[in-house]
Amino acid sequence: MSEKSNRAPRGGRLLILSLLLFLFLAGLTALILYLVYRPSTPRFSVVAAAIYDLSNASSSSSPATALSTSMQFTLVIRNPSRRAAAFYDHLSAYVAYRGQPVTPPEPLPPVFQDPQSTVAVSPVLGGGSVPVSPDAAAGLAADQAYGIVGLRLLVVGRVRYKSGPFRGRWNGVYVRCDVLVGFKKGLAGPVPLLGEPDCDVDV
Structure with a gap:
């Protein structure tokens, strides 16, 4: 027992x-x-910019302050992951000046990236007038007179990774690129990038 x-x-x-x-x-x-x-955080960088219109669109008949904008940025997306492919969806881009949007969000096509690959997109943003505060309009006039304008390119959407046999869930992606360009009133076309635009990426 x-x-x-x-x-x-x-x-x-x-x-x-x-x-x-x-x-x-x-x-x-x-x-x-x-x-x-495991995937690595993607890297975004602005390599070229063109401004076709960035001017005060206010008129004597309208007391509201507005800016007329049309610009284009070439954005390079780098997938540094050695084994993970990336798929971006529901992307949209817009430009802000002094914390205020000056272009409406522009949808971007879906982007697929193989591991350690690079893709470039060149969205044209704006094409109309956007209401802004009087301070922003006055600041733009001063910046254009000085010849240097600071803009922020923002990209929002979602990303999903595929690593070998594993497929991850969708994650939100938020990109902020601070860009200094040489630009004066009356000019139109490609503008020089001053320094190396810094892009912060949150996934």
Whole structure:
């Protein structure tokens, strides 16, 4: 009787140890797969800009202050992941000046990227008048007179990664690119980028 009772605890301990070993190995395998296939944060950079219209659109008949805008940016998207492909969807881009949107959001086509690949998009933004505060309109006039205008290009959407046999869930992506351009009133066309535009990416 005592021999059987001693056997039972030993069998139970063996089962528990086997289960713990299995869970440990499963967790270790999952960690290794995550480290091997985990994606890296994409990199965005502005490499060219053109301004076709950036002027005060206010008139004596309208007391509201507005800007007329039309501009184009060439945005390079780099996928630094060695094993993860990236798919971007529901992307849209717009431009802000002094914290205020000066172009309506422009939808961008879906983008697919293989691992360690680069894709360029060149959306044309604006094409109409956008209401802004009087301070923003006055600031633009001063910046144009000085010859340097600071703009912020924003891109929002979502991204999903495919790493080997694994397909991730959709994640929101938010990109902010601060761009200084050489621009004076009356000019139109490509403008020089001053310095290296810095893009922050949140995923």
